Amino acid sequence: MIHGFSPLPEVPKTQAFKDWTAVLSIEQVNNLEPAFPVLQPLFCAAPYLMDLAQKHTGFLENALKKAPEETIDEILSRVRVAGENAHEEADLSKAIRLAKGQVALIVAIAETGRVFSPKQGAIALSNLADTCLGAALEFLVRDATVRQKFKQKSPPVSAQNCGLCVFALGKHGGRELNYSSDIDIVVFFDLGTDVLCAPQDASKTYSRIVQKLAALMQERTEYGYVFRTDLRLRPDPGSTPVALSVDAALSYYESRGQNWERAAWIKARVATGDQAVAAAFLAELAPFIWRKHLDFATIADIQAMKRQINIAQNVGKERLAGHNVKLGRGGIREIEFFAQTQQLIAGGREANLRVIPTTDALDELA
Numbered sequence: 072m073i074h075g076f077s078p079l080p081e082v083p084k085t086q087a088f089k090d091w092t093a094v095l096s097i098e099q100v101n102n103l104e105p106a107f108p109v110l111q112p113l114f115c116a117a118p119y120l121m122d123l124a125q126k127h128t129g130f131l132e133n134a135l136k137k138a139p140e141e142t143i144d145e146i147l148s149r150v151r152v153a154g155e156n157a158h159e160e161a162d163l164s165k166a167i168r169l170a171k172g173q174v175a176l177i178v179a180i181a182e183t184g185r186v187f188s189p190k191q192g193a194i195a196l197s198n199l200a201d202t203c204l205g206a207a208l209e210f211l212v213r214d215a216t217v218r219q220k221f222k223q224k225s226p227p228v229s230a231q232n233c234g235l236c237v238f239a240l241g242k243h244g245g246r247e248l249n250y251s252s253d254i255d256i257v258v259f260f261d262l263g264t265d266v267l268c269a270p271q272d273a274s275k276t277y278s279r280i281v282q283k284l285a286a287l288m289q290e291r292t293e294y295g296y297v298f299r300t301d302l303r304l305r306p307d308p309g310s311t312p313v314a315l316s317v318d319a320a321l322s323y324y325e326s327r328g329q330n331w332e333r334a335a336w337i338k339a340r341v342a343t344g345d346q347a348v349a350a351a352f353l354a355e356l357a358p359f360i361w362r363k364h365l366d367f368a369t370i371a372d373i374q375a376m377k378r379q380i381n382i383a384q385n386v387g388k389e390r391l392a393g394h395n396v397k398l399g400r401g402g403i404r405e406i407e408f409f410a411q412t413q414q415l416i417a418g419g420r421e422a423n424l425r426v427i428p429t430t431d432a433l434d435e436l437a
Contacts, residue, residue: 075184075185075186076106076108076109076184076185076186077109077184077185078108078109078184079108079109079112079113079183079184080112081111081112082111082112082115082116083115084111084115085114085115085121087114087115087118087121087122087125088111088114088115088121091114091121091124091125091128095128099128099132102132102135102136103131103132103135106135106180109180109183109184110124110180113179113180113183117179119175120175120176120179123172123173123175123176124176126172127169127172127173127176130173130176131176131177134173134176134177135180139177139178139180139181139186139187139195142173142177143174143177143178143195143198143199146170146173146174146199147170147174147198147199147202149166149170150166150167150170150199150202150203150206151202151205151206151209153166153167153206153210154205154206154207154208154209154210154230155206155209157210160210160214160283160287163206163207163210163287164287164290164292164294165292165294166206167203167206167207167287167288167297168292168294168295168296168297169294170199170202170203171199171203171295171296171297171298172294172295174195174196174199175196175250178192178195178196179192179250190430192249193242193246193247193248193249194246196248196249196250196252197239197242197243197246197247197248198246200239200243200248200254200297200298200342201239201342201343203288203297203298204237204254204256204284204288204342204343205230205342205343205344207283207284207287207288208230208233208235208237208280208284208343208344209229209230210287211280211283211284211287212228212229212230212233212280213229215276215280216228219268220267220268220269220276221233221266221267221268222265222266222267222268224266228266230343230344230345231344231345231346232264232266232345232347233264233266233344233345234260234261234262234263234264234266234267234277234345234348235258235259235260235277235280235281235314235344235345235348236258236259236260236261236341236343236344236345236346236348236349236352237256237257237258237284237341237342237343237344238256238257238258238259238339238340238341238342238349239254239255239256239338239339239340239341239342240255240256240257240304240335240336240338240339240340241253241254241255241304241335241338242255242338243255243256243340243342244338244339244340244427245338245340245427245428245429246340246427246428247428247429248298252298253298253299253300253301254288254298254299254300254301255301255303255304256285256300256301256302256304256342257302257304257305257339258277258281258284258302258305258313258314258315258344259314259315259316259317259320259348259352260273260277260314260315260316260317260348261316261317261345261348261351261352262316264345264348273316274312274314274315274316277314278312278313278314280314281302281313281314282313284300285300285302285313288300304332304335305320306319306320306323306324306327306328306332307323307327317348317351317352317355320352321352321355321356324356324359325359328359330369330372330373330376330415331376333359333360333415334376334408334411334412334415336356336359336360337360337411337414337415337418337425337427338411338427339353339427340427341353360415360418361418361419361422361425362415362419363419363420364419365415365416365419370416373412373415373416376408376412377408377412406429406433407429410429410432410433410436411432413432413436414426414432414436423435424436
């Protein structure tokens with residue numbers, strides 16, 4: 072990857088960078104020095120990346136000899152193996168946190184060095200989130216089977232057939248994650264899969280798994296955290312468990328679902344879990360998201376949503392100094408809102424608008 076770098080503007084060396092290079096062996100200096108036109112400005116400008124480089128020097132040394140895609144694939148493969156084989160929760164927790172640091176480091180170098188496009192970087196971080204969720208769910212299902220929550224079957228119950236599906240929404244669903252993104256997940260289960268030892272305790276069993284899943288992703292340990300995980304986009308989050316049956320979810324959306332929820336489900340994508348349950352649920356939910364006809368009250372509600380966002384974020388006229396590129400006028404959130412509302416209005420009649428990434432939606436709308 073070193074040979075494809077575009078160097079960055081020089082910045083003064085920080086003490087942390089000097090301390091790091093001072094303890095490198097001669098061999099390490101020889102291997103890393105060709106990349107210093109990117110690494111030195113980047114690490115001196117970003118303390119988080121400098122810290123990662125200090126913790127993962129050996130990894131960085133080897134990663135710079137390969138294409139970033141190859142390195143990331145190797146990391147994600149190790150995460151999957153950890154999910155399948157880890158004996159203790161602490162072992163998996165360490166594995167996915169180390170993977171987060173390594174992927175974040177290599178993506179930052181590849182993107183700022185112009186080996187990766189911003190879109191490639193976002194996809195890599197989103198794939199990391201999917202893989203870590205999948206590994207964590209695999210471990211938790213194995214653990215629950217040992218505790219006799221799942222039946223002993225052949226083939227054994229796993230993340231892929233456990234009756235539980237994890238949907239990614241928001242930027243995660245659109246494969247648009249950045250460094251500061253939370254992940255928004257919604258989790259449903261289907262009792263029809265007949266894998267539980269005590270089906271009457273389904274809500275309790277699956278909710279416990281989801282709570283542990285979120286904790287594995289977001290709790291801070293000595294190895295950091297993976298992604299902050301938000302479970303509040305599920306139906307009626309103030310009064311429902313973190314894992315909801317598909318029947319209860321479909322009943323909610325049919326009778327009480329709101330337009331903002333329809334907009335949120337445009338970006339829904341299965342991150343991990345039981346693919347068959349997920350596919351059946353999305354097929355059932357499609358008429359709620361993509362209505363053939365919209366009445367004027369619905370359009371007025373969409374306009375009201377926009378006014379509420381403007382008020383909540385104090386969005387006024389365009390301004391240069393202090394402009395918020397995410398939440399301000401013409402910012403990222405407003406662009407996403409525009410695309411999603413146009414998809415809601417016309418997507419019921421024009422199937423080509425039923426796409427997830429915002430850039431794809433804008434292309435189809437144009």
